Amino acid sequence: MSQPTTGLGIDIGGSGIKGAPVDLDSGEFLRERIKILTPEESSPAAVTDIVARISDHFPETARGPVGITFPGVVQNGTIHTSANLDESWVGTDARALFTEAVGRPVRVLNDADAAALAESRYGAAKGVRGTVLMTTLGTGIGTALVVDGRLVPNTEFGHLEVDGHDAESRASSGAKERDGLSYSEWVNERLQRYYRVIEDLVWPDLIVVGGGVSRKAHKFLPLLDLRTPIVPAILRNTAGSVGAALAAAQGLEVP
Structure with missing residues (x-):
């Protein structure tokens, strides 16, 4: 099976949550990204709602891979640290939460790891x-x-x-x-x-x-x-979203 050529990347940060469809051949956005301010109560439920809204904003990506970053340690889709978001994230199975929210499997990884990719x-x-x-x-x-x-x-x-x-x-x-x-x-x-x-x-x-x-x-x-x-x-500041989409397309689940 060939690797997808497009994917949706969503980058969760302490101040904003950003997403856009990504051309995986060039690393460029296919449409202007959407950014929603991170809610003051940055609980799993509140952030997941925004992730779903961003996914719904790009219906053309509905069949493609979805990568999502998180500002903390992520192992096998589970969050282990959350320095700049609500502490209730620690121990949360973000992969399961986001998969349910967007209606298809997702890849979850640390935000800086995504940017480095x-x-x-x-x-x-x-x-x-x-x-x-x-x-x-x-x-x-x-x-x-x-x-x-x-x-x-x-x-x-x-x-x-x-x-x-x-x-x-x-x-x-x-x-x-x-x-x-x-x-x-x-x-x-x-x-x-x-x-x-x-x-x-x-x-x-x-x-x-x-x-x-x-x-x-x-x-x-x-x-x-x-x-x-x-x-x-x-x-620049698009690297997180681009790297998330790339990781999802490559099937990377960062251990």
Whole structure:
């Protein structure tokens, strides 16, 4: 059986839930994506309702694969951590929940893992050998490792303890906005330290930076002093949706 050429990707985040049909040959959206704000009460029921609404918005994808990301550890479709959504997600079988909501099987994976798959297939890490570290800077910090083209799932390096703090509580772009930091203050006081710690931990050959703030990469990436090449994600904030659709089409259920 040949691999599907289109799929639906839905990216669940702490601030918004986004989805679009994806051309799996090019990694591009086939229609303008829809974004719905993540509800303040981000319970499984509330988020699943939005997932169903997004799926219904694209009836042309009804027979195709569906991939859905989650900002936390996902093993065999079950959520094990939920730092930026309601804690009631922990222990939830998201695969079963979403499958029922959209009326067909889905693939569920960590949001940064999905972004890394997309960047490795279509974006900044395409053709790169060795170890690629993906970091998504947003409400929190998502991370993913791809080694010689193979994903190492659920790394969660955004929750490393750095200088006595959970890393994302100080170094995410959400923390930058919360604390009113300029780009130079964010880099010099927080982001530089975070990336130095993580590159000493995994010794990557390339770091790719995604998330919403990657649109302004020229304002902060040149300020970093690292031994590892660091570049913005080419797919920017679409990588999660694209990678989710790709994972579903490939039949990947990240362990």
